[in-house]
Amino acid sequence: MKAIRIHAYGGPEQLQLDDIPVPDCGANDVLVRVVAAGVNPLDWKIRSGAMAQAMPRTFPFTLGCDAAGVVVAVGGAVSGFKPGDEVFFFADLQRGCYAQYVAVDAAQVAHKPSTVTFATAAALPVAGQAAWTALMDAAQIERGMRVLIHGGAGALGSVAVQLAKAQGLHVTTTASGAGMDLVKSLGADTVIDYRSQAFQDHVKGMDVVLDTIGGPTQEASWSTLKPGGILVATAQPPAPERAAAAGARSAFVFTPPRGAVLAQLAALVDKGQLRILVGQEFALADAAHAHRLGESGQSRGKMVLHVAAPQA
Structure with a gap:
């Protein structure tokens, strides 16, 4: 699969589109085919090395912590999700959402609001x-x-x-x-x-x-x-x-990923009580451009990366 990874701390040029294996789906995980991933200020802070002491990582690693997509497999201990479900999530920082597939703890996942697109849903979790x-x-x-x-x-x-x-x-x-x-x-x-x-x-x-x-x-x-x-x-x-x-x-506030909270937010979206604002949208391969805009203060609202078509 394709994923945006960094092999060293530094500027946006460190973002590389790599071919890596599809992650294994653990007993408590759901494996999600990502359709869209959110871009957050935390992403470029991690990439630059500004968070190296607080959040030490081993190179290379995949960036990104929120996304929306379709479940393709579930772990043996998982209930409440099945292949084909449309979901969105804020994953722990070890998972990496700038990727075509993410294995994420089911406790961090919720069903996607039915009234919005994958790109819009991906802008909400963090x-x-x-x-x-x-x-x-x-x-x-x-x-x-x-x-x-x-x-x-x-x-x-x-x-x-x-x-x-x-x-x-x-x-x-x-x-x-x-x-x-x-x-x-x-x-x-x-x-x-x-x-x-x-x-x-x-x-x-x-x-x-x-x-x-x-x-x-x-x-x-x-x-x-x-x-x-x-x-x-x-x-x-x-x-x-x-x-x-x-x-x-x-x-x-340091926000823990909680699927139960996402489910409540999704309900507000579907009731028309919560609008999700999406600023700019880019292809996965253009993640470096998104980071440049974000770091320079030139981005408009929450940025989203399109990783795949809704139906692959």
Whole structure:
């Protein structure tokens, strides 16, 4: 099968289209023929070596951690899936989804939303589960709360806006340009143009801040929280002493792959309560181009690689 692998840390030129064996399907696995794979910032951070200490790997290895496709085999201990099922998943980082086939733990897999394409489904698992973990688990959001979501037009932020609205929260978000109209269409109550407005001058009394950016944005966010509120970060761990100084709480989210959460997200998609935003789409062989765009900040939304036709 074909797979995009790296043989050394470095730039996008390290991405190689290799011929490798189809992976074995373990007792707890489903073997999936991948139709589309998501491209995430974590992918180029791993490729560059920025995550080498936190996530040591053995070369060569296949990149990618979320995808959608068709089950071709199931392990002996697996129930709930069968060959021919259309599925999507956020796999553990050892599996590698920039490939024509992936053997993935069945606990990390869910049936694909029936109302969207494989490419659209492949854009949801990482961002969707990160948003769910941040809001539902870490922040434990409840109806009537007020939340500030940074980067509401991004892959994670757009899901978070919709989850928060579905739970009955008042949502404030930052965006710019065309992203402002987008987040309004997703249900945001208040939208702040971060290019022309200092959000901290306009936002106060938040129960929750979802920080997807870190740095100065995180620092400025403390003043927007009410006493006892919580800042949940996905990009940069908040300093506990900084939270204490602000009279607030903090959490840093590292999202575990959970098929059960994906199943709930899929149900929201099929009910029309969750839109998945796909930015740019590329062929598997063009993964390096996608990485260049992502690292340079020139990508538009969540990028997806087309690996195969829906019916092979």
